Structure formats: C-alpha cells, structure tokens
Amino acid sequence: MTTAPESIVSEYKYGFYDPEEALFKANKGLTPEIVNMISDMKDEPQWMREFRLKALETFNQKQNPPWGTEQLNDIDFNDIHYFVRATDRDERSWDDVPEYIRRTFDKLGIPEAEKKYLAGVGAQYDSEVVYHNIREDLEKLGVVFLGTDQALKEHEDIFKEYFGTVVPPGDNRFAALNSAVWSGGSFIYVPKGVKVDIPLQAYFRINTQNMGQFERTLIIADEGSQVHYVEGCTAPIYRSDSLHSAVVEIIVKKGARVRYTTIQNWSNNVYNLVTKRAVAYQDAVMEWVDGNLGSKLTMKYPSVYLMEPGAHGEILSLAFAGEGQHQDAGGKIVHAAPNTTSTIISKSLSKDGGRTSYRGLLKVYDGCEGVKANVRCDALLLDETSRSDTYPTMEIDEPDVSIQHEAYVSKLGEDQLFYLMSRGMSEEDAAKMIVNGFVEPIVKELPMEYAVELNRLIELQMDGAVG
C-alpha cells in the first residue's frame, strides 16, 4: 500500500515524488536470495558475488554501534526494499533518460547546473545511476567518471585493486550492509598530474517508499592529480522511513589533492548512516566538507588516514538539526606517519528541539613525531528546547606533537540580537545574520553556487525561528 506524501512539504521544497514506475522492485527483506538476485541482475563477476554474500554474513553477526541513539533500533531491516531499478540503462544524454525521471532532475536543477559550472554529473535514482557524463576534454585526459556498476564492468582491474580496501565490510554494521547490497554510486579515477579544475557532481535521489539506497563511491586520485567531487541528495517526504547507507572510499596518492563536498538534504524520514574514509599518502591533501541539513538521523564521521609524511587532512563539518532531527556528525583523523597535519572544524546548529552531536576521534600513533593537529567544535543553540553534545576522543601515543582542541557551546545571544536590532534589523534578520556568521568558516570553503545554496537552505530552516 502506498501512503501519499504528507502535505507538510511547504518548507522542504524537494518533498515531491514520482509515481512508482520502477522496472523492478525487490521484495522487502534481506536474505542471501536478495543478494544473489542483485548480483544476477547486475551480471557481476563471481568475486563480487562472494564479496557480497560474505558481507551479508558479517552484517548478520554485527550489532548496531553502541553509541549514538536508540533511534537506530527502530530500523526494521526486514521492512526495506533493498533494490529498486528504475531503468536498466545509465545514459550519457538527458534526452535518453526516461521522461519522468528527467523531470525530477530538472526540478532539482541538475542539468542546468551541469551546463553552467560542472565538469561532469552523475545522477542516481533509487538504486541505480541513470545518467553520467563528463566533459570531453577531461575524458581525453584519461579522467574516468562513471557509475560504480558500470566501472566494475569497464575497469575491473583497478576496481578490484582498491574496492573494499579503505572501508572493509567488517568495519561496522552499516559498512557490512552496504557491502552486501551496494548499488550505484560514483567511480572516479584521475590520472597522474591531471587537475580537474571545476567540480564533478553526483546527485542522489530516493523516490520509492521504504527503500534503502546503498551507493558505493570509489575515488582514486593518482600522483599529483586534483579533483573536487560534490554530492547532493534529497527524497520525498513519506510517512514511513527510508534508509540511506553509503560507503565512500578515497585514495589520495602522493602529492594529490581531493576535496569531497556533501550537501545532505534528505527529507526528515530518512536514516542516513554513512561510512566515509580516505587514505592520504606523501604530501597529499584530503578535505571533507560535510554539510548535513536533512534526514531524521544522520550518523556520519568522514575520516582521513594520513599514511605518509607531509600528508594533510581536513574535515569541515556543518550540521543543522531542526524538529525531530538528530545530526550525529563529526570526523576522524588518524596520524599514521610523522610530520602529518590535520584540522577539524565542526559547526552545529540546533533548533525546535533538534539535536546535534559532535563525535570525533584524533589518533596519533607512537613514533609519529612532528604531528600538528587542530580540532575546533562550536555549537549554537537557537532555543531552550534544543540540544547539543560533544564527544571528542583523543588517543595520542607520541609525545612530540602539537595538538589544539577547543569546544564551545553557545546560545543565540540576546546581547547580539539587541545589538543588531539597535541597527534597524528585525529580530529574524538579526538571527539569520548571527547564524550566517556562525557558519561562515565552512560556507566560505564552498564554490560560490553551493555557498549560495547552503545559505538559502539555512535561511529556510531559520524561517520562523524567532519571535
């Protein structure tokens, strides 16, 4: 039975839905049969089928992570469609994408953005990628930007070399789940010395009710290369919950630079449980810019393993929790080599009873002298009913390091509001200005188009926040 989306979509303009016209929708539930069927439908090599089935066993053996929230126990893994195929082709022209799907991406502004400021675009609808394209000149330079399923077919060697090496299925329960039923996502390979100057973007859309989306992204930046990947996501508002559980693995080789920007704007009925991890080698730079505005519960801690001297990791995390939302976000940096450096900046906002948690790990192994690390987390509470917690963990096994850590929780200051209002601004405009200033250190790192979009989303969240 299909329940109509709730009519409370006024604030969340991405809450529309398409009639379910899937070519194929797997029955609910998670069994070896379902996993085999996914592998069959994708016509995968035997090693991948075995990888999946083994991961399913791991999933069944593992418990939910012990931290965070009891909300996790509300997820009924037997009440989810693990695979929904909307179309059986990953197209390179929007004209070839089925019309109702194309209309959805039109509404989301994707083809327009592609023309204006992107080097390539991928679009995933439910379980699979329906569109992928990259600028011709980049393709000629050897840059690969494909849906992950297609990449497994076309580049099996390099795929097999890296897949599952950064986030093994046994890493955590949701990584195991993704490994068993993964479908879609992006595969990027940037050859030595190639610099992709403008962003590649992927957009993830869930349409089907009670659906699980399990994309799998693998990015390999070869020596001295550079790439900026941006992902966005939205879903219709349904009364029942959906699950999004992705795994992202990134390999940043010597002297390469990768920035991965997320603007997560799932509707408030989506559980967003994602494992994101990068390994950075000599003098490489890995940056996560992680903006979480949507979802019911997000648990996501992008991490960087600094494997060789000179590597630098950076995590900029922004979370906004409104009514009924819990953003459990943060980051993880592991210094596994001397003279590596890192920065974590986390900014979180809570309003209308929303809850944000910063959860971070900073690890420095013995013998990693000369490490410099800086962690700063700020939380801003916009009213009395909201909540913010900080759970920083530090494991420093080497004495010759420089570590700074600061954490602040503040309330929207009455004195700040009064000051701005004394200059003629309404209370609402004053609150927006304070919030915009608060998130500025993150927003200024975004390309202009995304900065504008993020500010707009925050303003939407802020509407009616005061008074």
Added chain:
Amino acid sequence: MTALLEIKDLRARIGDKEILKGLSLTIQPGEIHAIMGPNGSGKSTLANVLMGNPNYEVTGGDILFRGESLLEMTPDERARKGLFLAFQYPVAIPGVTLVNFMRQAVNATRGHEVPIREFRETLFEKMDLLKVDQDFARRYVNDGFSGGEKKRAEMLQMAMLQPAMAVLDETDSGLDIDALRTVAEGVNTLMNEKMGLLLITHYQRLLNYIKPQFVHVLIEGRIVKSGGPELAEQLEASGYDELEAQLATA
C-alpha cells in the same frame, strides 16, 4: 515646537532592582547634552532603556521621540525612527564582516536598498573621516577588536546611519588621547543643527573635545543638577563625592 527627545519621569529596573527613579530630560534639535555620573548611578541603564534593551523593564514615565512614545517599540523600530546608541561594550558578531553588517543596517534604517556603489563611496568617505584603514571593513564585527577599534567602529556606524538622535555611552572609555581626538572630531563633523546628541560619561575629558551646551549630573537614578559646561569642570575639580555630600546635607 516638539522636542526631539523628551524623557518624562522615567523609571526602570533590571530584575527586582529599580535603577532609574524618575528621570526627566528634554533635547531639542541641534543640542548636545552630557549626562555625567558616578558608577552605578544609572547611566548605562538609561542608554539601554532608550534603545529598548529587553533586559530592562520600564515601570513608569515615558520616552517621546518627536512626540511619539518609544516604549512599545522594539529596538529595530526605534533605530528606524532615527535613534542610535553607541554601545559602551559592543558585542562581537563572528563571521559577519563590518561592511556586510553596515550595508544591512543602512538598508534597514533607510527602509530601502541603497545602491552598492553609493554605499561604498559613503563608507570610504566616513572611514577617512574617522581615520580607519580600509581593511577594517573586511574584518568581522568587533571580533578581536581592541577597545579603541570597537569605539571607532561604533562611530563609523553612526556616521553611516546618520541618526537624528545619537546616544554615546561611555564612548571615551578605552580610547587613548589621539584616538579620543579623532573620534571627537568625527562626531563634531557629523553633528548638525537638526540632530541631537546625548553624551553619557563618567569623566569630563570627552567634553574637552565635544562641547555640550547642557550638562546634567545623574546620581542614584535621578538628575540632581543641571547646568552649562562649567558644571562639568566643577565636577572634574571636586568630584562626585563632594556633590553627593552637598546633596545629602541639603
């Protein structure tokens, strides 16, 4: 003629503590008034109550601005009417540049969007007047500012907003003598025959540079003595103690 600002028997408290106990004062266009008083006499309370700080409660009397009561107005409404307060302790707004903040403030008080070119020209002109560096505008509002920089930023805002009535709360505190002179010159340049100015200060030294026609002494929430500039000099010579003693025996 309707007064620019008329404070009538004003009583106000913060929490349970009554601070202003019947304060009256009238300011006409073109006039500069100074209110002097010792610590705890109610100077800052007066400044905050005039601007409508919600932490203070008015329990009696009225404040009329061009004949219209301000008491029911929010601080932003008062600002849009033309009232300005230069804060004693301006707060920081991290992440918001002074230039963006001032642009929004100018647009809000004018009630319409001022073209960016016009805004910038005025801003640079006023920055010259107050001898502040152009980089200043790109810094975050009061964030990491020295005491002197904060006061200059307040004066810059006053210069940009061109209020009809400005209240300067302890603007001289935290300024060295050169900065004080620059700020005072700026204020004198901005002052005109249509505008009213109320200087709130503990010390007389600001009044060496900005010359009030009227000086009032505030003690325990009331104006106990009013006079011309000579009153300020008297106070400087003899201090508040002597005046308080005189009042006690009177």
